[in-house]
Amino acid sequence: MKTVFYTIFLLPFFMLSQNTISVHVHNVPSTEGNINVAVYDSGETFLTFEGVVKTGTTAAKEGMVMLNIENVPPGEYAVAVFHDQNGNDILDKNWLGIPKEKVAFSKSKMKTFGPPKYKECCFRVTRDTEVNVIF
Numbered sequence: 621m622k623t624v625f626y627t628i629f630l631l632p633f634f635m636l637s638q639n640t641i642s643v644h645v646h647n648v649p650s651t652e653g654n655i656n657v658a659v660y661d662s663g664e665t666f667l668t669f670e671g672v673v674k675t676g677t678t679a680a681k682e683g684m685v686m687l688n689i690e691n692v693p694p695g696e697y698a699v700a701v702f703h704d705q706n707g708n709d710i711l712d713k714n715w716l717g718i719p720k721e722k723v724a725f726s727k728s729k730m731k732t733f734g735p736p737k738y739k740e741c742c743f744r745v746t747r748d749t750e751v752n753v754i755f
Contacts, residue, residue, distance in 0.1 A: 640748045641689040643676070645701055647755040648685050649722065653705040654678065655685045660698045663738035667700060680705070698741035699726035701753050722755040729754075 643657050657676040665671020676687045680703060702711050703722040712720045719730075726743055728736035743751065 637694060638691045639694065639745050641674075641692050641697070641699070641745060642748070642750045643687045643689060643699055643701065644750065644752045645685045645687070645724070645755065646683075646752060648680055648682055648703060649755065650705065651680050651682050653680050653703060653707045655680050655687065656702050656704050656709070657687050657689065658700045659689055659692070660700065660738065661695055666698060666738035666741075667735060673697075692745055694746050696742050696744055697726075698738050698743070699751055699753060700735075700741075701725070701755075703755065724753045724755050726751045726753060 641659065645655050645657075648655065654677050658672045659674040660666045660671050661673050662671060674689045674692060676689050678685055678687045701724045702719070704711070705721050706712065711723065714720055723730055723735070725736055725741045728740040730736070743749065
């Protein structure tokens with residue numbers, strides 16, 4: 621009986637509480653390739669392939685590109701973006717492991733000796749949210 625109650629009355633509530641993260645990527649240098657967005661919800665899995673909770677891709681456009689990540693439940697998230705200029709779906713790096721393609725994060729920038737931490741990039745989603753990321 622409890623299962624029926626939860627299914628009939630609470631499931632629609634949880635379905636309605638999904639949000640959209642609108643990612644605005646500024647200073648895209650060219651129309652080559654794609655802009656790839658990854659959304660993370662944990663510091664332990666931040667910037668790992670397995671830790672991605674949502675993704676999005678759109679064609680690159682010089683200047684500003686907007687991409688919507690839909691059906692995001694309320695919570696804390698961080699966004700990582702890269703310009704896949706050659707369209708190979710891989711963040712190309714040099715022999716030292718430094719990205720050769722543009723990389724950016726929500727609320728933070730790439731540091732001299734590596735990427736920022738999750739806590740430096742995270743933001744709260746309680747409704748539809750707009751995030752500006754600058755290359």
